[in-house]
Amino acid sequence: MSNHNKGDLIYIPADTTIFKWSEDSNIPVGPTRTLDIPKRGLFISDVSDYYSRVIFDGESWTLKETDIFELKGGEDGGKIS
Secondary structure (H helix, E strand, C coil): CCCCCCCCEEEECCCCEEEEECCCCCCEEEEEEECCCCEEEEEEEECCCCEEEEEECCEEEEEEHHHCEEECCHHHCCCEC
């Protein structure tokens, strides 16, 4: 399970595979996509022990929990942890 809380600002590295997750049957749906550039987004929720849902560029996506990094606040310059 995730160490992140709903609404946490997160960093997603380039080359991360993302996909859509079915709301009703708890399975991946549609094609996958690999990010060309890193993204910043918001953590939404866990969907399983290994996958989490995030939002960036106005869309909800699912990705491996290990591909999500928390962005720290302004007091430490927005460093990644």
